[in-house]
Amino acid sequence: MQDFEKLGAFYLGKRVDADTGESTDDLILYDSGDLTTHAVIIGMTGSGKTGLGVGLIEEAAIDRVPVIAIDPKGDLGNLMLTFPKLRPADFEPWVDRQAATQAGKDVPEFAKSMAELWKNGLAKWGQTPARIEKLRDAVDISIFTPGSTAGQPISVLGEFSVPNASLMDDPDLYREHLQSTASGILTLLHIDADPLTSREHILVANVLDHAWQKGAGLDLAGLIGAIQSPGFDKIGIMDVDTFYPAKDRFALAMRLNNLLAAPGFDAWMRGQSLDMDALLYTDTGKPRVSIMSIAHLDDAERMFFVTMLLN
Structure with a gap:
């Protein structure tokens, strides 16, 4: 068989003879350098999309390329x-x-x-x-289960940390990060919030921005407190109490508090922090395949987790 152990060449299988339907000895070696931005695998049910995806991950792992994989169906645990x-x-x-x-x-x-x-x-x-x-x-292969201790728990709500300096210095990226974080939090409350018209979104985004600009992160308890008593007087040109009366802010804070108090919700705050460096490499520098298994989450929880991960 043709040698396929070449760095940067992903061995994906063999070509099939279109006339006979039989596989040939012509290997398919994919140049990993082509995977610089995005790729998509399209096929009918049972066509082998998952198998091809697993093969790509395995080939990347053999080349010591770290992987973070979001697994909505629970298929990728088979990598272990x-x-x-x-x-x-x-x-x-x-x-x-x-x-x-x-x-x-x-x-x-x-x-x-x-x-x-x-x-x-x-x-x-x-x-x-x-x-x-x-x-x-x-590689080191780990299965993380946000919101659950079935696998390795991962702390998503431990703290909404201050973004890094390069992101803070880029107004467009910072605004996008701020808005997506606020959207993710509200999605967990099943609030479909528009960044421009939703007062819930505008308030939460302003609370986060106020803390981050001072160099301080916020945990969930701190966010609940800041929603009730913001550290600023105005949103835009309007007084906070006019824009979002204290009674209504308390109601929003109570929704977050009820979520925090719900049985089992503490699993969202346990485990390894959502740190990209730690998800890509172990403490000793070994590459990781970090599988984010979200099959057990409902749609709102999935949206929240993926938003926080991509942030």
């Missing part, structure tokens, strides 16, 4: 199921007992047949135990 020795015992904990029964086998027998199936299938595509081991050694 890499077994270099391909032993039946490796597969046994993951065997579908019902499938084993239907096949007329007990779990160990079924695990043995699965191990053999995968061993032969991987070998057909040039995936050797040594290459599987190389993948495992190249």
